Amino acid sequence: MSQTRAKTPRQPTIAHADDDPIYLTEFRTAMLARGLSVHTRNAYMRDLRLCLNTSSTPLTTWGEAQVQHCLKSMMQLGKSVRTQARILSSLRQFFLWQIGNGGRDDNPCEHIKAPKTGSSLPKTLSEDDVTCLLDAPDISTVLGLRDKAMLEVLYACGLRVSELINISLEQLNLNAGWLQITGKGNKTRLVPLGEFAITAIENYMLHRRTLLPDGRNDCQAVFLTAQGGYMTRHNFWHMIKKYARIANITSDISPHTLRHAFATHLINHGADLRSVQLLLGHSNLSTTQIYTHVATTRLQNLHKQHHPRG
The missing domain is CATH 1.10.150.130 (Tyrosine recombinase, N-terminal domain)
Structure with a gap:
């Protein structure tokens, strides 16, 4: 790193x-x-x-x-x-x-x-696998608290990895429970955090200052590196691979996998496509529609596995 x-x-x-x-x-x-x-x-x-x-x-x-x-x-x-x-x-x-x-x-x-090119479906994770991944960081350390908060935010908000690592303090409103994200094309959107992500951020923020060099407060990144600066995409890619191993997740995952899981799980639980589009920051609804296919495929697999005539 x-x-x-x-x-x-x-x-x-x-x-x-x-x-x-x-x-x-x-x-x-x-x-x-x-x-x-x-x-x-x-x-x-x-x-x-x-x-x-x-x-x-x-x-x-x-x-x-x-x-x-x-x-x-x-x-x-x-x-x-x-x-x-x-x-x-x-x-x-x-x-x-x-x-x-x-x-x-x-x-x-x-x-x-x-x-x-065919229509390959995005890789995603089951809700149980996501829970195991989110529980993998060691929250007895400040870096573990940071990693826990980052994973919770990524799954709660469906962010792109570049959006996650570049979140600044001014974009974060814990009282209102929102993030203000600037995504592709410099388009701004508001994304709700959810209780688990808010709690994880609050626990991390109590110790965030310890990652800054002594006497300095010159970096506005919410999620600091061990050196007290902004993270890279490469940093976070290695981090999520590490926690996937700890969580015994055998499939090959990347930071984008949690974005796919965010969208798929929302649709599985009844969210409408237009709302998911807004949360993901997609310009076109057709980009979001792939997740309806993911949800349908999962339902077909569940039917085949559990129905007596599946």
């Missing part, structure tokens, strides 16, 4: 390549102007650099034949269907940018169908 003390939220770094052609640099600048996140911009650039390796022709002059050859090359390299579809999407966005710039009149991706 990082030993650096970050007094402000850690930001993802921009992945530069010195040998990028000028048009890729211009495309990155255009994406910044559109307000796309660093993660999204890096993903686009990573995909387009892969494409450049499949042809000696400049990307700006590609036609449909070069796009088809690129996708075939990706398949031969063993890239997954999902990766191929993402690369096609990145190419499509690049050519749309060219058209908007007046650099070309056509989009060579227009008539190419994306590879079918």
